[in-house]
Amino acid sequence: MDFALTETQHLLQDTANRLVRERYGFEERKKILASPAGSSPELWASFAELGLLGIEIAERFGGSEGGFHDLAVVLDAFGRGLVAEPFVPTVVMGAGLISRAGSEAQKAAILPGVAAGTLKLALAYGERRSRYSLNHVETTAKADGDFYVIDGQKSVVLGGDAADQLIVSARTAGKATDPDGISLFLVERGAAGVAIRGYPTVDGTRAAEVTLTGVRVAKTALLGSEDQGLGLVDYAVDRGIAAMCNEALGVMAALNELTLEYLKTRVQFGRPIGKFQVLQHRMVDMEMALEQAKSMAILAAAHVKDGDPRSRAKAISAAKVQIGKSGQVVGRGAIQLHGGIGMTEEYIAAHFFKRLTAIEICFGDIDHHLARFARS
Amino acid sequence: MDLTYPDEAKSFADEVRAFVREKLPHAIRDKVMNGRELERDDNVAWQRILHARGWATPAWPAEYGGPGWTTLQRHMFAEILSEEGAPAFIPFGQEMLAPVLFAVGSREQQQHFLPRIATLEYWFCQGFSEPGAGSDLASLKTRAVLEGDQWVINGQKMWTSTAQNGTHIFLLARTDPAAPKPQMGISMFIFPLAVPGITVRPIITMDGEHHTNEVFFEDVRVPKDAIIGEPNKGWDYAKLLLGHERTTIARVGQSKRQLKRLKKIAGEEMVDGVPLLETPSFRDKVAALEIELMSLDLSVLRMIAGEGKNAPGNEANMVKIKGSEIQQRVTELLVEAVGPAALPYDRAAMHGAGSEDPIGPDYAGTLAASYFMTRVVTIYGGSNEIQRNILAKSLGL
Numbered sequence A: 001m002d003f004a005l006t007e008t009q010h011l012l013q014d015t016a017n018r019l020v021r022e023r024y025g026f027e028e029r030k031k032i033l034a035s036p037a038g039s040s041p042e043l044w045a046s047f048a049e050l051g052l053l054g055i056e057i058a059e060r061f062g063g064s065e066g067g068f069h070d071l072a073v074v075l076d077a078f079g080r081g082l083v084a085e086p087f088v089p090t091v092v093m094g095a096g097l098i099s100r101a102g103s104e105a106q107k108a109a110i111l112p113g114v115a116a117g118t119l120k121l122a123l124a125y126g127e128r129r130s131r132y133s134l135n136h137v138e139t140t141a142k143a144d145g146d147f148y149v150i151d152g153q154k155s156v157v158l159g160g161d162a163a164d165q166l167i168v169s170a171r172t173a174g175k176a177t178d179p180d181g182i183s184l185f186l187v188e189r190g191a192a193g194v195a196i197r198g199y200p201t202v203d204g205t206r207a208a209e210v211t212l213t214g215v216r217v218a219k220t221a222l223l224g225s226e227d228q229g230l231g232l233v234d235y236a237v238d239r240g241i242a243a244m245c246n247e248a249l250g251v252m253a254a255l256n257e258l259t260l261e262y263l264k265t266r267v268q269f270g271r272p273i274g275k276f277q278v279l280q281h282r283m284v285d286m287e288m289a290l291e292q293a294k295s296m297a298i299l300a301a302a303h304v305k306d307g308d309p310r311s312r313a314k315a316i317s318a319a320k321v322q323i324g325k326s327g328q329v330v331g332r333g334a335i336q337l338h339g340g341i342g343m344t345e346e347y348i349a350a351h352f353f354k355r356l357t358a359i360e361i362c363f364g365d366i367d368h369h370l371a372r373f374a375r376s
Numbered sequence B: 001m002d003l004t005y006p007d008e009a010k011s012f013a014d015e016v017r018a019f020v021r022e023k024l025p026h027a028i029r030d031k032v033m034n035g036r037e038l039e040r041d042d043n044v045a046w047q048r049i050l051h052a053r054g055w056a057t058p059a060w061p062a063e064y065g066g067p068g069w070t071t072l073q074r075h076m077f078a079e080i081l082s083e084e085g086a087p088a089f090i091p092f093g094q095e096m097l098a099p100v101l102f103a104v105g106s107r108e109q110q111q112h113f114l115p116r117i118a119t120l121e122y123w124f125c126q127g128f129s130e131p132g133a134g135s136d137l138a139s140l141k142t143r144a145v146l147e148g149d150q151w152v153i154n155g156q157k158m159w160t161s162t163a164q165n166g167t168h169i170f171l172l173a174r175t176d177p178a179a180p181k182p183q184m185g186i187s188m189f190i191f192p193l194a195v196p197g198i199t200v201r202p203i204i205t206m207d208g209e210h211h212t213n214e215v216f217f218e219d220v221r222v223p224k225d226a227i228i229g230e231p232n233k234g235w236d237y238a239k240l241l242l243g244h245e246r247t248t249i250a251r252v253g254q255s256k257r258q259l260k261r262l263k264k265i266a267g268e269e270m271v272d273g274v275p276l277l278e279t280p281s282f283r284d285k286v287a288a289l290e291i292e293l294m295s296l297d298l299s300v301l302r303m304i305a306g307e308g309k310n311a312p313g314n315e316a317n318m319v320k321i322k323g324s325e326i327q328q329r330v331t332e333l334l335v336e337a338v339g340p341a342a343l344p345y346d347r348a349a350m351h352g353a354g355s356e357d358p359i360g361p362d363y364a365g366t367l368a369a370s371y372f373m374t375r376v377v378t379i380y381g382g383s384n385e386i387q388r389n390i391l392a393k394s395l396g397l
C-alpha cells in the first residue's frame, strides 16, 4: 500500500491550488457567479493552458493520459476554492464517457476540444420523475431512416447551460423503467428542437432543464451500442460521484480550517470559544469525519475503472454514503460553531456548507447509496 | 392522570380554528403553508384582524388588553394558528418587550406603547447583540450617556432582525462602565428608529434573503424618559424578556404543520414506483421525528400544567433545545424528500405567489433555502450550547 502522492500529483496539486488562490478569491467568485453565465471563460482557458482539462485524455487527443488519482488532487483544490465551473460534467463525466465508449471518430471530434478548453459537455440523464434512478428514462429516440428523433425532457442537468454538446439518455426500446433499451446520443446544443433553461443551483453552480422536441440526430450520434446505454450512464455517474467525493474533501478541509481558526480567535466570556470543551469535542468530530471521508474518497478514485461493475458500485456507493454523512457533520457543525456569522451570505462558511449540501444530493443521497451498496 | 382536553378547551379550539379559517386571507395562508417570505403588510394585516377580534395579544393580562386566557388556552391558540398557516406573531414588541413594560414600565410608557404594539403600529426590534457580544451579551459596548435631559447613544448593534420593517427598537446599552460587574452597568431604552444618527444596513443570510441587519448609532439623542425602569438594571429586564423568548421558541404548532407538509410531499414523491413515504428507511425517519414531536408536545403541556409549582426556567430551556432540533430535522427531511428537485435555486419561489414557472415541482423551490435558514434556530435565542450550560448548572454540575 502506498498513499503518497506521485510527483505529477504534487505538481498538479500545486498548480491547481495556486490558480485558485490567485484567481478565485471569495470576491472574485462572487463576481463570476453574479455574471449572466455564472462561470468564467478566462478561468476555463487557464485550466486548458495548465493542462487541467486533459489530465485523463489520451495523448493523441491532446491530453496527458494520467489517471483518476491525478484528477482527484485537482478536484480537492477546486473544493477548497469552491470552484463553480462545469469541470465535473465536462471533464470527468463527459470526456470520461467518450474516452470509454466513443468511436474513434467521436473521440477525435470531441476530446481535443475538451482538452483545449473549447468544448464543454454535460450528461443529460435525469428526468423529473426519475429521482436518482438511472434506468427511469421516459425520453424516447425513434429510428427514422438514417436518423433518430428524440423527444423528452431532462431535468437538473449539471453544467447543462454551458454545454456545447449534451450526452442524452433516451429510450430506444422497452418501458420507462426497463434496464435495457436505453441508448446514449450526442446532441449539439444548437440543434433544432433543443431548448435549454439554465439556472443557478443552491450552491452557486449551474444546471439546466433541457427539453428535446423532435430533435433529429444522425445515426453516428449514437454513443456506444443501441439499447445498452445504462451501463455507460452508470459508469459516468460513478465517475461523477468519485469526483465530487474528492472535491468534498477539499471543501471539508477548508471549512474545518476556517472553523478551527475561528474557535481560536473568537472571544466570548473573556476567552477564545475554543476553550469550551463542548466545542472542542464537536471540532474533533468534524476532523474525524474528514478523515473517514478521505479514506473513502481515495477508495472511490481507485475503483472508478474497476472492471467489475458490482465491486465498483459497492466502493463508489460506500464512498458516497460516507461523504454524505461527513458533509453533514462538518457542514452543520461549522455553522453552529460559528454562531450568527456562519449564517450570512457575506462569509464563506455558508458557501462551503451549501456546496456540501449539494454534493450530498447530487447523484443520489445517503439512502439511495445505502440501498445500492446493500444490493451490490 | 387524564390526558384528554376538558370540554371547554375543545370548544375553545373549535372557535379559534373556525375563526382562522374564515378570516385568514388566502394569499397569506398560502405563503406560510409553502414556506414563502411574508411582506410587512401581511404581518400587519393579520395582526389587525386578530386585534379586531380581541386576540392580538394572547399572553397579556386582561388589564392591559389581553383576552385573559389561561396558559393552556394561550398554548392551544398559538398551536392552532400555526397549524392553520397564520403568520407567527412578530415577537419583539408583544412577547418580549411587553412583559418588561408590565413589570417596570412607567404608566406613561404603558399607556403610550402597549396599545400601539398590539396593532403593530409600533413594530419593535430587539437591539441586544453586537459584533463582540453574542452569547456573552453582558460584554456589550454600545454606550449611552446622559447629557442634560437627553441620552446620547453611540455604538453598533448586529443581527437586529426586521429593522428594515421596524418603527422602534428596544436597546441594551452600557451606562456605567465602572460597575463592579459588567451586568450591573447596563440599561434598557426604547425609542423610534427614525431618529438622526441611526443607520440600518442589511445582512443577507445564506438563504439569500433579508431578515436581519446591522444598526449603527452615531450621537443618537433620545429623551431622558426613553429609559425603561431604573438605570443600570437593564440586565435583569433582559433576562425577564429572554425567558419569554425561550418559551415561545419550542414552536410545536409550526413543527406539526411542517410534519404534515413533509408527509404530503413524501407521499407524492415516487421512488422506483413506490411513494417515498412508504419506503422503509424514509418512513422510519418520519416516524421517529413524529414521536419526538409528540414527546415535546406533551412536555410543553406538562410544563404548562405545572406552572407555578416547579421552577419554570428549566423546562423552558429544555423545550427550546428540543423544539429547535425538531424544527431543523423537519427541514432536513423535506430537502431529502424532493431529491434532485431541491437543487435549483429559484428566487421567485420564495416570494409573492411563488414562481410562475417553477423549475421542479411547485413545493420544492423553497426547501433548500428553508433548510439553510433553519440552522439559525439552534444559534439564536440563546444557542443550544448556552441552554445546555444553563441546564447543567441547574443540575448542580
Ligand SMILES: Cc1cc2nc3c(=O)[nH]c(=O)nc-3n(C[C@H](O)[C@H](O)[C@H](O)COP(=O)(O)OP(=O)(O)OC[C@H]3O[C@@H](n4cnc5c(N)ncnc54)[C@H](O)[C@@H]3O)c2cc1C
Residues within 6 Å of the ligand: A266, A268, A269, A273, A276, A278, A279, A336, A337, A338, A339, A340, A341, A343, B125, B126, B127, B128, B129, B131, B133, B134, B135, B136, B158, B159, B160, B161, B162, B205, B211, B212, B376, B379, B380, B381, B382, B383, B384, B385, B386, B389
Ligand atoms: C438570523 C439571526 C437573527 C438574529 N436576530 C437577533 C435580533 O433580532 N436581536 C438580537 O439582539 N440578536 C439577534 N440575533 C443574534 C443571536 O442572538 C446571536 O447570534 C446569538 O446570541 C449567538 O451569538 P454569536 O452569533 O455572537 O455567536 P457566539 O456567541 O460567538 O457563539 C459562537 C459559538 O460558540 C458557542 N459558545 C459561546 N459561548 C459558549 C459557552 N460558554 N459554552 C459553550 N459554547 C459557547 C455558541 O454556542 C456558538 O456555537 C440573531 C442572529 C441571527 C443569526
